[in-house]
Amino acid sequence: MSLELILQYFPNITSEQKNQFAELETLYTDWNEKINVISRKDTDSLYEKHILHSLGIAKVMAFADGTKVLDIGTGGGFPGIPLAILFPNVQFTLVDSIGKKITVVKGVAESLGLKNVTAHHMRAEQLKEKFHFVVSRAVTQMPVFLTWLRGKFEKDQFNPKHNGVLYLKGGDLAEELAGLKCEIFQLKNYFEGEFFDTKKVVYLSKGNFNN
Ligand SMILES: C[S@@+](CC[C@H](N)C(=O)[O-])C[C@H]1O[C@@H](n2cnc3c(N)ncnc32)[C@H](O)[C@@H]1O
Numbered sequence: 652m653s654l655e656l657i658l659q660y661f662p663n664i665t666s667e668q669k670n671q672f673a674e675l676e677t678l679y680t681d682w683n684e685k686i687n688v689i690s691r692k693d694t695d696s697l698y699e700k701h702i703l704h705s706l707g708i709a710k711v712m713a714f715a716d717g718t719k720v721l722d723i724g725t726g727g728g729f730p731g732i733p734l735a736i737l738f739p740n741v742q743f744t745l746v747d748s749i750g751k752k753i754t755v756v757k758g759v760a761e762s763l764g765l766k767n768v769t770a771h772h773m774r775a776e777q778l779k780e781k782f783h784f785v786v787s788r789a790v791t792q793m794p795v796f797l798t799w800l801r802g803k804f805e806k807d808q809f810n811p812k813h814n815g816v817l818y819l820k821g822g823d824l825a826e827e828l829a830g831l832k833c834e835i836f837q838l839k840n841y842f843e844g845e846f847f848d849t850k851k852v853v854y855l856s857k858g859n860f861n862n
Pocket residue numbers: 723724725726727728729730746747748749752773774775776787788789790
């Protein structure tokens with residue numbers, strides 16, 4: 652179960668995108684032997700737990716061409732790399748504070764020929780560029796995360812949702828999100844399988860937090 656899993660939920664991708672998704676298996680297996688970016692127990696479920704999970708954001712938001720998206724704490728490239736394959740006309744900037752993870756991201760993007768990915772070794776707080784959306788998975792609690800986003804949003808808006816944050820989260824979020832105005836999308840409504848039972852995309856419009 653690998654590329655077929657992606658095709659099951661994204662049947663209209665081009666042959667170039669199919670090849671790129673298919674290549675991820677070898678690329679991550681090879682890179683993971685040199686630099687650990689995916690926990691060893693998860694490498695067998697790369698397509699479900701990393702690639703399809705990352706693409707959950709695409710079920711909530713079909714980014715318009717020309718959108719600029721920042722992935723904070725991307726690690727080995729999740730969710731940024733799968734989204735960059737799916738949206739070739741959207742610009743993705745991937746940052747991580749650990750240099751060797753960015754080495755992997757750059758290596759994978761280059762092997763795939765992804766022209767829409769830029770990767771930086773830096774802390775998110777230090778980045779001075781502006782974006783329409785910020786995506787992330789498994790980096791920090793939402794209230795802390797939001798403090799990193801000051802001054803990072805573009806004013807122009809041309810997507811189905813207002814510019815803002817799309818964060819992949821799991822479990823009980825009541826305490827973490829208390830007092831925040833957000834929309835929660837359950838990934839079990841889009842994808843089958845126990846893994847997705849508790850997984851969500853949390854969306855916050857930039858106007859709904861102090862930015
Ligand atoms: C648990 S990993 C998640 C990686 C990836 N998002 C994923 O889901 O596979 C968290 C990552 O966030 C990075 N990170 C933590 N704080 C950061 C910050 N302030 N700026 C940039 N990266 C950060 C860490 O270096 C680490 O690679």
